[in-house]
Amino acid sequence: MAVASNVLVGMAEIHVLKGSGGFSCLGLGSCxxxxxxxxxxxxxxxxxxxLPEAFADRAGEKPGKFADTAVPELLALLEKAGARxxxxxxxxxxxxxxxxxxxxxxxxxxxxxxxxxxVLTHLKSRGYTPRGQEVGGSLGRTMTLVIExxxxxxxxxxxxxxxxxNLRA
Amino acid sequence: MSSETLHLGVMANSVVRxxxxxxxxxxxxxMAELTGKTFDMAVPEVESVALExxxxxxxxxxxxxxxxxxxxxGDVGGHIAFLMPWHSAQQLWLMLVGDAPTSPDDVSDLxxxxxxxxxxxxxxxxxNSISDMTGLSLHATPPQVSMDMTAAVxxxxxxxxxxxxxxxxxIQTEIFDLSHRVSGFFVYIPTVGGLRxxxxxxxxxxxx
Numbered sequence: 618m619a620v621a622s623n624v625l626v627g628m629a630e631i632h633v634l635k636g637s638g639g640f641s642c643l644g645l646g647s648c649x650x651x652x653x654x655x656x657x658x659x660x661x662x663x664x665x666x667x668l669p670e671a672f673a674d675r676a677g678e679k680p681g682k683f684a685d686t687a688v689p690e691l692l693a694l695l696e697k698a699g700a701r702x703x704x705x706x707x708x709x710x711x712x713x714x715x716x717x718x719x720x721x722x723x724x725x726x727x728x729x730x731x732x733x734x735x736v737l738t739h740l741k742s743r744g745y746t747p748r749g750q751e752v753g754g755s756l757g758r759t760m761t762l763v764i765e766x767x768x769x770x771x772x773x774x775x776x777x778x779x780x781x782x783n784l785r786a
Numbered sequence: 787m788s789s790e791t792l793h794l795g796v797m798a799n800s801v802v803r804x805x806x807x808x809x810x811x812x813x814x815x816x817m818a819e820l821t822g823k824t825f826d827m828a829v830p831e832v833e834s835v836a837l838e839x840x841x842x843x844x845x846x847x848x849x850x851x852x853x854x855x856x857x858x859x860g861d862v863g864g865h866i867a868f869l870m871p872w873h874s875a876q877q878l879w880l881m882l883v884g885d886a887p888t889s890p891d892d893v894s895d896l897x898x899x900x901x902x903x904x905x906x907x908x909x910x911x912x913x914n915s916i917s918d919m920t921g922l923s924l925h926a927t928p929p930q931v932s933m934d935m936t937a938a939v940x941x942x943x944x945x946x947x948x949x950x951x952x953x954x955x956x957i958q959t960e961i962f963d964l965s966h967r968v969s970g971f972f973v974y975i976p977t978v979g980g981l982r983x984x985x986x987x988x989x990x991x992x993x994x
Contacts (some may be wrong), residue, residue, distance in 0.1 A: 621865055625842075626948065627838060627839070627841075627842055628837075628838035628839075628841060629838045630838075643840055643841075643842075643847040643848060643935075643937045644847050644848065644935045644936065644937020644938035644939075644940075644941055645938060645940045645941070646934070646937075646938035646940075646942030646945070647941070647942045647945050647947060648941050648942075667838070667941075667945050667948060668945060668948060668949075679838075682838075682937070684949075690855060692818075708908075711914065713938070713940055713942075714942075715932040715934045715938055715942050716855055716930035716931065716932045717855075717932065718893075718898040718899075718901075718930065718931035718932070718933075719898070719899075719928065719929055719930045720903045721930050721964060726944065726949075727947060728942070728945050729942075732890065732945075754848075756934065757934040757935040757937070757938020757939065757942075759848060759935070772848075772933055773935075774848075774850050774890065774935050775889055775890055775891050
């Protein structure tokens, strides 16, 4: 039996797979891992979002980098691969503030919190509410989706691995 | 301009390497003064990479690291972090505090502040040497510490850095004591403008 491939989704990347395999975002800190899947069409995708919104004065950036461009790009790629928008289910993880010791009140950018809010807003405006979400806090996370099972797991250093949700259930 | 990598020419790369070399000597001295141990250092390897690739080139992305991070204002803005593998941090705590937590959940305020002070000192060693050699000002903001998976820590710094066009320099070296129990390395992300100022002040053409 062939071993299903597990695609590592690096920062600012978006990957879409059809049929089998899976994805991981390794080490989500303030970034967001966004998974979307059409269980019927067996099409799934993952985005590794770094920042809440694209810069108006910079061209040539990867769409996966920003929440406001990553959500529509992921949806477009999923549809192109045969997914139907009304069948898509999603889950998100990340948006942590991993620097929790020292320099109180200097986290002025609060990127993690803003990333989570932005991704949720752009999902909601298109009618999607995550089936599972684990955002905020101070722990770095690794998020994995296996297409065959639809199961999304989230792993942290201190709490180990747990199932976030099942996109097929 | 996008935040893709600024290609450093041979000359520029060797200048950064020399700055790192001198800065790391300062950092090593600071570690030695703090611990009363003798530290040595490997010749640094400087690599400039696209910001987004940085988390994936630094060893085991799921490995546990203790990182001290500072953002930098002044003539050469940017970000700097000193990262130690968890086991090295434990050795350092044993030397300085007398005991060491077994997991990040057990880290006391004392352990956290010792990690913060060590990181603060070695980062300042590197920044001071750049400032001394160039005459440019680099002001570090108060340090912050994270104890978490390496990729998550580095990725969070990369996100902060991506608001301004920046160059990710991984300064892969080892600062180690003579029993090779403590090691660490730097991530230095100057802004493109800041790095240009460094080269200009030293009379180096960046793409030469």
